[in-house]
Amino acid sequence: MFSIALYEPEIPANTGNIIRLCANAGAQLHLIKPLGFELEDKKLRRAGLDYHEWVNVRQHESLVDFINAEQPQRLFALTTKGKCRVSDTAFQAGDCFLFGPETRGLPANVLTDIGQEHCLYLPMQAESRSLNLSNTVSIVLYEAWRQMDFLGALVK
Numbered sequence: 001m002f003s004i005a006l007y008e009p010e011i012p013a014n015t016g017n018i019i020r021l022c023a024n025a026g027a028q029l030h031l032i033k034p035l036g037f038e039l040e041d042k043k044l045r046r047a048g049l050d051y052h053e054w055v056n057v058r059q060h061e062s063l064v065d066f067i068n069a070e071q072p073q074r075l076f077a078l079t080t081k082g083k084c085r086v087s088d089t090a091f092q093a094g095d096c097f098l099f100g101p102e103t104r105g106l107p108a109n110v111l112t113d114i115g116q117e118h119c120l121y122l123p124m125q126a127e128s129r130s131l132n133l134s135n136t137v138s139i140v141l142y143e144a145w146r147q148m149d150f151l152g153a154l155v156k
Contacts, residue, residue, distance in 0.1 A: 001151060002144055003028040003096040004137055005066060005075075007110070010036030010102050017134035023054035025141050026152050030070065032060045036101070063110065072096035077106055077114045078140060080130050082121030089120060091144040093151075102133050 004027050009015050015031070022029045039057075060066035067075070073094040078086075098114070100106035111119050122131060122139060131139075145151075 001026055001093045001148060002091075002141060003030060003070070003072060003094075004141065005030040005032060005072075005096055005098045006133075007032045007063060007098060007106060008034055008036070008101045009099075009133070011133070012037040014102060014132065014134040018137050019055050019057065021134070021138055021141060025145055027141055029055055029057045030060060030066055030096075031057060032063055032066050035059075070096070075114060075118060077111055077119045078121070078136060079106055079111055079119050080121055080124075081105075081111060082119040083116050084118075084120050086120045086122055086140055086143055091147050093148060095144060097137070097140050097144070099133060099137060105130070 002025075004018060004022055006015060006018065006029070009031060015035075015037070019029060021027070058070075060069060073096070074092065075096050075098060076089070077098045077100075079100065098106065098110075100110075120140070122136060124131065130136075145153075
């Protein structure tokens with residue numbers, strides 16, 4: 001229903017957590033190279049537990065390759081420089097969420113290309129710099145899925 005794209009992720013444990021998240025929320029995961037780790041990294045495997053078999057992780061050589069191959073219906077960038085709050089955005093099935101590397105975020109040219117109206121942020125305290133990548137992905141993905149009334153989720 002949704003896609004998560006990690007642009008040049010650096011920390012294997014974050015990506016492992018996101019693999020597990022995508023498995024549980026039914027999202028497709030895309031990794032855009034270069035990666036700051038090997039996919040066989042023990043920290044990535046440990047964080048993702050045995051969820052790797054439930055997520056088809058696709059790798060792309062560059063952001064351009066990702067966009068050309070996947071042709072996302074709508075692409076949203078998550079950035080502390082965003083102008084639109086995640087909670088004020090109406091999501092649709094097929095939306096893709098792009099997240100930057102943990103230490104530097106998405107480059108300015110990528111944000112410009114995506115357009116200000118598709119650059120989203122999560123509110124934080126004024127003194128804060130940023131949230132952890134896997135936490136941010138979780139909040140965004142679950143908000144989008146909530147708006148779809150958790151389509152496909154186990155009903156209790």
